[in-house]
Each structure stands twice: as structure tokens, then as C-alpha cells.
Amino acid sequence: QSALTQPASVSGSPGQSITISCTGTSRDVGAYNYVSWYQQHPGKAPKLMIYEVSKRPSGLSNRFSGSKSGNTASLTISGLQPEDEADYYCNSFTSTNTWVFGGGTKLTVL
């Protein structure tokens, strides 16, 4: 049950696009299309942003998108806004019928 690998931090200027990667193995990210992404602002509970690799919950901005290739999933945020500054976590279902999170990525909007 090793954590999925995410970059510790990414940054971008308002209006730009950034991508956060999430690398797992053939027993989790590579095996299932059950990758989801969560946004967490300081002191707040996480919020679902993307599920099943690329689907957005109802009402969520289309600036957020997800994809997957092999054992690596990605979250892209386009048209960066100051309120996007937060921690982002990926999550995957695994072959042992458990779930695993990534270590988290701190997004800074410059």
C-alpha cells in the first residue's frame, strides 16, 4: 500500500495552465479507471474535483480536467485563478480492494 507519487509542489501564474502528475503501478492506477482527484484548502475538508480519471462532478468548472496514460494519471487546471491555490491529492482503487492516495501537491498561484 505505497502512496502514489505526486510532485511536492507546482506553481503557475493567473491564466496559465498547470498539470499535476500521479504515478502508481499496474496494481492501482494502471489497473483501473478509478482515479479521483481532491482539492484541499488550508483547514478545510477535501473536495472531489475529478472521478473515474476524467469525469467532473456536476457544477464543477471545466477548467479542471483529468487523464491517464499507463500507470500515470494527470490533473490539468487551465486558466489558473487565485482561488485554485490549494493542496491536490490523487486517489486510486487498488487490486487488494483498498484505496491509496498520493502524497499531495501544493499548488501556488504566483
Added chain:
Amino acid sequence: EDLLVESGGGLVQPGGSLRLSCAASGFTLSGYWMHWVRQAPGKGLVWVSRINSDGSSTTYADSVKGRFTISRDNSKNTLYLQMNSLRDEDTAVYYCLKSGNYRFDSWGQGTLVTVSS
């Protein structure tokens, strides 16, 4: 709107026990799998445990297997986490989550568990 409210956190000595509760409202608990996820201070999210809709199936992270027990009382719309043999490294905010098709749709605000002598 879904509402999940955790309670039962607090300070406990190493080796002690604690039971967390999660009261659900705005939806019928019996229709959903539920999970617990924790977050140590300043650290990332860690999945802890999951229970299916009727409570007949559970799974646990290796780090808590044999020490923690997840359960539910659908008649009371409440989820539980019994934590025994607590260790320093169990110190964290514990979140209760509503699950939909392998994703975590709704989160509570969390309850802080501190294991310290």
C-alpha cells in the same frame, strides 16, 4: 445536501482506545459504502477503512488492520470507527466519507485524535 458530522476525537494515551462516530444526514446511509480517511498534522491524506452498504464487508489499510474496526448502524444513520491499541502515529484528523462508485463524494469536517502520554 449531504452532511457528515464526526465526533469522539480527543486525547488518549498510547495503548488506549477510542470510538469515533459519524452522523449522516441529507441522504440515506444504507444506500452507500462509507470510508474513514485520516490526515496527520501537516501531512497528506491516508485511506484507513471502508464498509459496504449493509456492513457485511470491510477492508482496512495494513497500518490499522487488527486494531481498528469499522461498523455502521443504518437505523441510526451513523458510521463508527473503533480504534484500539492506539499508537503515536495514529495521531491525525479522521474524516468520514460517503462513497459513490469508488470515489469520495462527500466529506465531514473531521475529528482530531491525539495519541500522547
